[in-house]
Amino acid sequence: MTNAAPQPNSYRNQPDAQGHFGQFGGRYVAETLMPLVLDLEKHYRAAQADPAFQAQFDDLLEHYVGRPSPLYYAERLTEELRKDAPAGKGAQIWFKRDELNHTGAHKINNCIGQILLAMRMGKTRIIAETGAGQHGVATATVCARFGLPCVIYMGATDVARQQPNVFRMKLLGAEVIPVTSGAATLKDAMNEGLRDWVANVHDTFYIIGTAAGPHPYPELVRDFQSVIGKEARAQMLSRINRLPDLLVAAIGGGSNALGLFHPFLDDDVKMLGVEAAGYGLDGNEHAASLLGGFPGILHGNKTYLLQDEDGQITEGHSISAGLDYPGIGPEHAWLKDMGRVEYTAITDDEALDGFQLLCRTEGIIPALEPAHAIAAVAKIARDMDRDQIILANLCGRGDKDIFTVAEKLGVEM
């Protein structure tokens, strides 16, 4: 089941020809990169119009990634949350199971799309940035699959705290370069990725991991991730012949949320994006760009950023390394300002509770990123009617996070 074409007043017809989502997005890159970014757009338009490209993408998603991912009714979680809900309250909770994808998260959907595009453009070398390492692993995976050399930039701080993923990338044949500038986390890795790209424009393709960066990245990452929402929409209609009342997804850069939300944007479905509140939104130790930031320009796009009054970027904090980024994809910035999607934030402690709740009630160990979405679902479900449906995106599995969680819970491993 596919959606009808977007209407003129649709929420699904962004960005404009210049890559702007309202005042957000755009192509704020150095002149050296500008011809490349224009070339990428040209090739992406050609790929979009080429049925063979779509067929290859679909085939790899089915047989290599393992799509479609299941749509799952979380019966015990639903019942658990109904226990202290008022009479008649406690919405049904469903999950889109993207944690069951090959490599354990939604990131691979985008990497498949981008490496096909890279090969179409004749590029012979792949670079990427990574924070927690999930995008790095997904990129290293597709590079191994297609035999392309792969360089992953990763903040030295993240290299130290995400050793299993560093080893995974190396097993897959990638070169992992620790970045020591700045706070040595995701934003510094992205700076270094851009520096590599600008120096190797002739042969290198930069696989950006989220729906951010210069146009057309926010659009093409969203499009590749929209497989999540397209499947979920069709699955919902086929299983229970109705659409959900509320979609919920965690947001770092925002690609899993956009992937789920975008195919539903013109439907009568509410949406909630969940940012990382870290130690709380009242201090500076959070990663909630939309709720705690201001519009600005970084990494190729205009969007909400954590920044001071002089426009210097401030360091985010989240227990989840995947949400620990001071920016957000520009389409989310637009959807927030348009009022189409509501945004909230969940603290580290609440996310830990959500993490454990899902482990105990459903036998699913989620990543810390969707644990934020689960915590938000737990708050909101008890205020919704029993016949209402929440669909949350379980965008990654928690194997990578068990050390972090153990430490927070005071368990020695």
Next chain:
Amino acid sequence: MTRLANAFPADRAALVCFVTAGDPDAASTPAILDALVEGGADVIELGMPFTDPMADGPAIQAANLRSLAAGTKTADILQIATGFRSRHPDVPLVLMGYANPMTRRGPEWFADAAAAAGVDGVICVDIPVEEDASLGPALRAKGIAPIRLATPTTDAARLPAVLDGAGGFLYYVSVAGITGKQQAVQASIEEAVARLKASTDLPIAVGFGVRTPEQAAAIARVADGVVVGSAIVDIVAQHGANSSGPVRDYIRSLSSAIATARQTTNA
């Protein structure tokens, strides 16, 4: 704008010198700028520090972080510019940096403040012509030149767009890469400058990786200006608050090489 137009003499190339404002601290910058002028700099590029200087190599990255760690604010940079203008009424001053610190309070605010501080031009690394509306109109309304960059990837089809609305001079980034790394081969610079000159009357200044008097002289033979940045920033990194003397000596070595560069060719 007049100051910039006068800075590129017909008989020799201009020396364009970059330092990061507030490196090692805001109090040290005025003396370093004076040393640039005394050494023979024709145009000053004052770098606005940014937490995420993604087009810069290690030397200027470190300078940015030193400046911010010392507490440099936008207000300090404007004050440095204002002081420079009162001491050097005729030397053109250009602010160079990234979009976010420049546009944080709105493009009009920045253009007003820069104009009031006596700034002649602005180079914004991450606002290509496609996003000119974010800053260009505000600068032009205040008589500040939006100085554009051209690179080895800027082909003939794209060049007219890059030049549309440009002012001051055209900064030719001779290497596809980040600042301070390697220098382009001379032949490629000569070819590029000839190509650019065919398309614009703006002076062409060539930079990226220029370090020695010999390199500066070689570029000075073909271009209207030579841009030096990382090499100066390296001296400041080494000498800190006592950089004036070494900076002046170094700039003097470049400016004298440039002064005689074209005579050497003709001889």
